Amino acid sequence: MLEVTGLNAGYEDVLVLDGVSMGATPGSTVAIVGPNGAGKSTLLKAVYGLARVRSGRVVFRRDGAEHEITGWPPHRLTTLGLNYVPQTDNVFAALSVRENLLLGATARPRQAQARMERLLIEFGPLRAVLDRLAGALSGGQRQSLAVARALMSEPALLLLDEPSAGLAPEAVRTVFGHLGRLRKEGLTIVIVEQNARLALASADNAYVLEGGRNRYEGPGQKLLEDARVVELYLGGSGAGETKHARAAADQ
Numbered sequence: 001m002l003e004v005t006g007l008n009a010g011y012e013d014v015l016v017l018d019g020v021s022m023g024a025t026p027g028s029t030v031a032i033v034g035p036n037g038a039g040k041s042t043l044l045k046a047v048y049g050l051a052r053v054r055s056g057r058v059v060f061r062r063d064g065a066e067h068e069i070t071g072w073p074p075h076r077l078t079t080l081g082l083n084y085v086p087q088t089d090n091v092f093a094a095l096s097v098r099e100n101l102l103l104g105a106t107a108r109p110r111q112a113q114a115r116m117e118r119l120l121i122e123f124g125p126l127r128a129v130l131d132r133l134a135g136a137l138s139g140g141q142r143q144s145l146a147v148a149r150a151l152m153s154e155p156a157l158l159l160l161d162e163p164s165a166g167l168a169p170e171a172v173r174t175v176f177g178h179l180g181r182l183r184k185e186g187l188t189i190v191i192v193e194q195n196a197r198l199a200l201a202s203a204d205n206a207y208v209l210e211g212g213r214n215r216y217e218g219p220g221q222k223l224l225e226d227a228r229v230v231e232l233y234l235g236g237s238g239a240g241e242t243k244h245a246r247a248a249a250d251q
Contacts (some may be wrong), residue, residue: 001026001188002047002157003231009046009082015043015054018212022190024157024205029179029189031220033196034233038209040192041087044159049073049189055153059104059222072237078107083155087162093135096167097126097145104152115152122178123148139172146207147178151187158182160191164198200224208233 001164002024010016016039024030032040047058058070060079060210069077073083092100100120105112120127123144129137129143134145143163150158163179164172183189193199199222200206208229216229223229 001061001093002190003057003059003061004043005045005059006048007046007058008054009042009051009053009056011051011182016051016212017046019056020209020212020214021152022207022214022217024188024190026156026188027183027186027201029183029191029220031196031199031206032190032192032209033199033206034209034215037211040211041161043209043213044084044161044190044192048082048159049079060157069128069130075107075245078153078155081154081156081241082159083150083157085150085161085163087165091134091137091142091149092169093133095206096131097134097137100145100149101152103124104149107153112152115154119151119228120151122181127209137168140174141166142170144178147175151182155187157190158189159209160189160193162192162196165195171197178238188248 004020006024007017007020008015020039020043022032022043032043032199034040042051053071056070057068060067060069060082061081067080067196069080092103095103101116102112105115123164125141127143130143134142138207145194147163163175167175172195179202200220200223206217206220206223207214208216208223210235215225216226
């Protein structure tokens with residue numbers, strides 16, 4: 001569904017990605033992990049038209065059609081079937097939860113109310129705070145709202161940047177529980193995540209970036225057990241943490 005080839009991208013005169021390639025098949029979850037400054041978030045922003053692409057290709061395939069979307073602006077990508085949830089500033093704090101959700105349907109306004117009702121089955125706790133300002137929500141509620149708002153555009157591919165950042169453990173489990181169920185419904189997910197163990201345990205396939213370049217790639221579970229990846233990027237053996245990550249990913 002998504003194919004990124006030889007991507008060189010960054011911001012103004014700063015090159016962050018140096019020939020990065022990755023892909024995502026329909027209905028899969030793909031994790032992008034690596035140390036701080038590796039270019040993980042820039043990769044998502046480059047795909048979604050928020051970082052400058054100097055060279056390389058981004059291709060999106062859906063319903064038998066192929067689109068080269070390199071450098072497309074976000075609003076065109078949203079209409080095509082992609083959406084992106086940034087790490088910060090991912091809700092409109094001065095608007096209510098209800099207003100945030102309805103704004104998420106701008107690209108596909110027909111039957112927005114019915115779509116919101118369906119999403120509130122999955123994101124049940126949001127129903128009780130529909131009229132509350134998004135800025136007054138807890139971190140976990142805000143992250144759930146950000147994901148739900150993105151889903152209001154009915155994307156086939158969802159790009160998520162650090163969804164667990166700053167959240168309490170229970171909120172992290174809630175967010176990843178949502179993602180696991182959405183994956184089972186056929187949504188394709190590409191996730192950048194600071195909790196590398198949790199991301200790898202949740203992913204069908206994963207890419208490890210370092211210094212803006214590809215370093216390792218493979219099935220998430222295989223990388224989770226790879227001694228080189230564990231030593232270099234996961235902080236040692238961490239057998240207990242790995243066990244907890246798998247349990248969280250299975251919820």
